[in-house]
Amino acid sequence: MFRFPKFRLAAGSTLLLAAVGALIAVSSSSCDKDELIDLLVEVRMAPGGMDYSPSSTYTINGTAVSFSTLRFYMHDPGVSDGTTTMSTDAYVLAAPSSAPVMVGQVFNDDYDYFTFNLGIDSVTNHADPSTYVSSSVLAPQTPNMHWSWSSGYIFLRIDGMFDADGDGTPESPFETHLGTDNFYTPIMVSGNVEDDGDHLHVELVFDPIKLFDGFAFASDPSDPMTVTTHTMDNMPLAMTMRGNLSSAFSLE
């Protein structure tokens, strides 16, 4: 989905309005910086900094794991200079091997941050996914990114296997699905975002292993609550992952 860009103020004060005005004034003095340019977002899944493959084995806190599903929703991707954020109101479903997505247009400038909200805003979160055309990222997906029993999107989905018997091979399933309105989380990733000539190209790197910092996989896979969360049924694990969200993202 794409809508025209909008300015979002970091704080709603007249001082900031003045700052925005000044920023625009400065920008307009440049030949390029008052022009709009496409913002292109590309997401790379990189468990432990390595390339992702569903058949590869990675290590989380000493436990061998594999990932079968790595997906998350981004809303409102944008860029920021630290004071003013220019966002696009787009929705992006990040998945392995996704093509770069043109999420909207921003002023042609250099920025210090890529910003987005992980998840879906509360109004859209509880809307009917079947109203969207099949090509929309908000339409029903495979694998499923919607909780039909509670009418809300799965904001982040990580499924896979972990090694419960200590033989080094993942054999026990785990599921971590984050969602519900309280988990709609603003993310600000620092890094230089520059015009490459035709567009601003953001290469966002997601390391799912960092989400599990401070969490130990259980040695008893028969207790699924120790390795699985659908948010409401295992809030402690969900909160741990949410607390680690910011550290899981970086810019290429």
Place this chain on the structure above:
Amino acid sequence: MRHPAFFLGLCLMVLTACESPEPPYSAVPPGFPQVLHPQDNAPTPERVALGERLFFDPILSFDSTLSCGSCHKPEFAFADTARISPGIHGRLGFRNSPSLINTAYQPDFMLDGGVPTLEMQVLAPIDADFEFDFNTAELVERLQAHPEYPALMQEAYGRDDAFALTRALAAFQRTLIEGGNRHETGQLTPAEQRGEALFEAHCGSCHSGFNYTNYQFLSVGLYTVYAPDSGRAGITGKPGDSGKFRVPSLRNVALTPPYMHDGSLRTLEEVVAFFNSGGVGHRNQDERVKPLGLSAEDEADLVAFLKAL
């Protein structure tokens, strides 16, 4: 075979439709409010017929063995007599199948109220691994490859995707309107009349209105601990909602054993005895659920009345 009263309701609707210029599917039994249809899903014969066909078609389940009608059987007021209706591969969930009669009037859906519209409720059994264990996007692809459904969906909705699927099933379910039981037509026996008085005194504040429910979420104190199904709390996350489930309609209640959210009480006699006992004292138990002091004759009269609904 469908419940006779369901056919009576449909016949009343058809007759009324023939006698007046009202839009189709607008007739309701005496004393019932009008059904409010969503703007994007006004009922038409094509939409309702498509929804009815889909409702009884096992194409909706992953292994094509189960349809909506497998667990919502017309002869049981679109409920089931199994404690827990098995999903594909015999998998069991944790709730008893509710009746779909008059579901058009529900303010929200599922026994915990987690789904806001009937159209969205359609997605729940498709996704649940203990029901159809399918995926809506993949189901749509299956329907689009069917020799007849794409044309039927296009004719009904101008598209053949998840929108048409959810709308058609909801449109059909909104036609399952029924009224005119012996309570409403004043044909109660003396025992049923005594039961009616007891009902009004002890049950009527929750099982109120034309559909015998106030649609609230209450704990009746069936258990001291509700796990793994905490009811409304599973949606809101609030401990104060643990053990709360929607007050069910009692229309056709004689046709829909077993009872309670998990089908744990087999007969109406067991249900009445439970409420006469006053519940187990769950921390969120509604204060109206308390020992009633009913005699055996009272209980029998109350059961007789319930069977007239």
